[in-house]
Every structure is written in C-alpha cells, then in structure tokens.
Amino acid sequence: MATLPKYSVHDRLSELKAFDETKAGVKGLVDAGITHIPRIFHTPPHLHDQRPSVRADQGCNNFCFPIIDLEGVGGLGTDKWKRVAEEICDASSKWGFFQVVNHGIPTSVLEEMKAGVLRFHEQDLDEKKRFFSRDPARKVAYNSNFDLYSGPVANWRDTNYYYMAPDPPLPETIPPPCREILIEYSKQLETLASLLFQLLSEALGLPTNYLEEMDCAKGVNVMLHYYPACPQPELTMGTTRHTDTNFITILLQDDIGGLQVLHQDHWVDVPPMPGALVVNIGDLLQLVSNDKFLSAEHRVLASKVGPRVSVACFFSTGLLPNAKVYGPIKELLSEENPPRYKEVTIPEFVGYVKGRGLDGSSVLQHFELRSAS
Ligand SMILES: O=C(O)CCC(=O)C(=O)O
Numbered sequence: 001m002a003t004l005p006k007y008s009v010h011d012r013l014s015e016l017k018a019f020d021e022t023k024a025g026v027k028g029l030v031d032a033g034i035t036h037i038p039r040i041f042h043t044p045p046h047l048h049d050q051r052p053s054v055r056a057d058q059g060c061n062n063f064c065f066p067i068i069d070l071e072g073v074g075g076l077g078t079d080k081w082k083r084v085a086e087e088i089c090d091a092s093s094k095w096g097f098f099q100v101v102n103h104g105i106p107t108s109v110l111e112e113m114k115a116g117v118l119r120f121h122e123q124d125l126d127e128k129k130r131f132f133s134r135d136p137a138r139k140v141a142y143n144s145n146f147d148l149y150s151g152p153v154a155n156w157r158d159t160n161y162y163y164m165a166p167d168p169p170l171p172e173t174i175p176p177p178c179r180e181i182l183i184e185y186s187k188q189l190e191t192l193a194s195l196l197f198q199l200l201s202e203a204l205g206l207p208t209n210y211l212e213e214m215d216c217a218k219g220v221n222v223m224l225h226y227y228p229a230c231p232q233p234e235l236t237m238g239t240t241r242h243t244d245t246n247f248i249t250i251l252l253q254d255d256i257g258g259l260q261v262l263h264q265d266h267w268v269d270v271p272p273m274p275g276a277l278v279v280n281i282g283d284l285l286q287l288v289s290n291d292k293f294l295s296a297e298h299r300v301l302a303s304k305v306g307p308r309v310s311v312a313c314f315f316s317t318g319l320l321p322n323a324k325v326y327g328p329i330k331e332l333l334s335e336e337n338p339p340r341y342k343e344v345t346i347p348e349f350v351g352y353v354k355g356r357g358l359d360g361s362s363v364l365q366h367f368e369l370r371s372a373s
C-alpha cells in the first residue's frame with residue numbers, strides 16, 4: 001500500500017516561505033493557473049467542523065438573520081430610538097451579529113469602496129508589491145494571511161490593511177487605486193459607528209455616550225479582503241473560524257456570499273443584501289457587557305466563484321498604551337449578575353492576543369474569573 005508523503009514542519013515552513021516570498025498572494029497562485037491548491041492551504045483535520053450549515057438559498061427557517069432598519073433613528077429618546085435599541089439588544093445578545101439598512105451611507109460610496117478593493121488587489125503586481133509588509137507597526141500594508149507563520153493553516157485570502165484612526169496615514173502613502181474612496185468610506189463609517197455605540201449603550205441601559213467615553217471607537221483598522229476563486233474550495237477556507245477581538249466590526253461584503261456565523265450550533269449564512277452593512281460584537285464588548293452581548297464565531301467559506309471582496313472595519317481603543325482598565329461595567333453588575341471577567345489593560349489584552357493566529361480558540365476564556373467554589 002502506498003504511504004502518503006510525509007509533510008514535516010520543516011517542509012511546511014519552506015512552503016510557507018516560498019509562497020510568502022512571491023509577494024503575489026493567493027491571487028498569484030490563481031493567476032498562474034494552478035488546479036490543485038498547495039497543502040499549506042489544506043484545512044487540518046482538527047479544524048474540520050462537522051456542524052451543519054444553514055445556507056441562505058434554503059430560506060431562513062428558524063435562523064432568520066437579524067436586520068435592523070436605521071431609517072429616521074436620529075432622534076435620541078424617541079420611540080423609534082428606543083425600539084431600535086431594543087432590536088439591537090436582542091440581536092447582540094442572541095446572535096452577536098446583525099445587518100443594518102438605511103444607515104445613511106450612500107450606495108454609491110459602498111459600490112466605489114468595493115471597486116477600490118478590486119482595483120488595489122488587481123493592480124500591476126510590481127506596484128502592489130511596494131506595499132507588501134508583515135510589520136504590524138505599518139499603517140498601510142498588504143500581504144496574504146496576517147498569521148501565515150503563526151496560524152495553523154493558510155487561508156485562501158489576500159488583505160490590504162490600514163490604521164485609519166486615531167492617527168491616519170498621510171494620504172499620499174495610501175495606494176492610489178483606493179486612496180480617495182478609503183478616506184471617504186472611513187469617515188462615513190466613523191459616523192455610523194458613533195451612532196451604533198450610542199444605540200449599544202442605550203441597549204445596555206447606560207447613558208448614550210458611555211461606550212464612546214470608554215474609547216471603544218477611538219481606533220479604526222480597515223482591512224480590504226480579496227478572496228480569489230478557488231479550484232478546490234472543499235479543501236480550504238477563506239477565513240478560518242474566529243471571533244473578532246475588538247469592540248465592534250462593521251463589514252461590507254459583495255454579493256457572492258460565504259460569510260457564516262455560528263448560531264445555535266449551526267453555521268448560518270450571512271446573506272448578502274444590497275446596501276446593507278454587517279455589524280458584529282467583538283470580544284472586548286462581550287467582556288465589558290459581562291456576557292450580555294455575544295462575540296460570535298464566524299468564518300468565510302472558500303468558493304469556486306470569485307473573487308469575493310469585503311471590507312472589515314474594526315473599532316477598538318486604538319490599542320494605544322493607556323492607563324484605563326477594561327472589565328465588566330460596574331453599572332451592569334449586581335448580586336445576580338456578578339463579574340465574569342477580570343479587569344484587563346489594553347497592553348495586557350493585546351499582549352495575549354498578539355501572535356495567536358486564527359486557531360479557533362477562545363480569547364475570552366483566558367480572562368474569565370473562575371468562581372471560587
Ligand atoms: O470577509 C468577511 O466576510 C469576514 C472577514 C472577517 O471576519 C474579519 O476580517 O475578521
């Protein structure tokens with residue numbers, strides 16, 4: 001009987017390096033016409049997930065993904081404001097995910113942003129390579145798989161990264177194919193995030209500015225993801241399952257689909273909806289809300305159809321060393337609702353998160369207070 005060729009750690013590392021050194025990303029493999037994906041992309045058995053998928057084209061059955069209409073929500077304290085805050089509370093605690101419509105960002109801006117992602121990733125390779133970097137301190141960078149060397153498996157995805165707040169890059173350092181639209185899109189998303197943090201504060205029964213005053217929206221990272229069509233999508237993933245570690249993420253996806261959220265032990269499609277934006281709760285918001293809100297696991301399936309593009313905008317503290325500690329919000333605690341997590345400084349939190357790839361494990365567990373029995 002033939003034995004399978006041995007795939008040593010050493011072989012894997014040299015294959016990762018060879019791939020990385022092309023600086024051409026997954027797109028480079030597809031452009032070269034490969035029909036079999038390299039084994040660095042093969043999902044290892046321990047990351048295979050047998051839980052059933054609920055696909056958008058099967059109808060939503062019991063898994064109707066929450067949609068929140070922000071039309072006319074502006075008036076603080078109005079009935080509409082309170083109703084939307086309740087809907088956000090429900091979705092954030094049951095799903096950790098929802099889509100927003102009528103959010104005030106023109107469709108033309110969303111369309112141009114997606115076009116900008118395509119233009120960046122599909123520009124001349126020599127131009128694109130000028131932005132190639134794995135230096136986490138860079139405000140503008142491009143690579144394939146931020147966790148290529150630390151994660152358990154490479155994903156079928158390339159990404160262009162930006163730190164847009166609190167201290168944005170100089171406009172002339174942003175690649176021309178997406179410069180103008182990225183600046184405009186980030187500005188609009190910061191306004192939307194501010195509204196969402198007010199509604200999330202209300203949803204927690206806190207004063208409207210509470211979360212913003214905790215610096216939840218001070219730091220903004222934007223990722224322009226590009227998922228090329230994959231010749232063997234069943235062997236790999238676009239993005240391995242993970243939770244986001246920040247406060248909230250606002251995501252723009254195109255109409256291809258593939259994003260799924262883990263809900264009641266099912267992988268439920270986040271159905272593409274023209275004009276909508278996807279919002280999800282991250283680990284830090286689950287921590288400060290003392291588990292009232294859920295930071296849900298999600299993943300992106302690879303597909304024969306592509307390229308798929310998405311823009312993930314992460315709101316956090318700016319990850320600047322500051323003196324603040326983040327723990328369950330005191331106003332939410334009571335005898336019946338004791339704190340479930342330790343207080344943590346941002347350097348401590350980042351120190352723990354940094355260097356871990358998308359390995360499917362829980363960050364929050366590390367900060368849990370174990371109840372003394
Ligand atoms: O591309 C997507 O739809 C999701 C990406 C994602 O989950 C992330 O960047 O954290």
Ligand SMILES: [Fe+2]
Nearest residue numbers: 242243244298
């Ligand atoms: Fe994510």
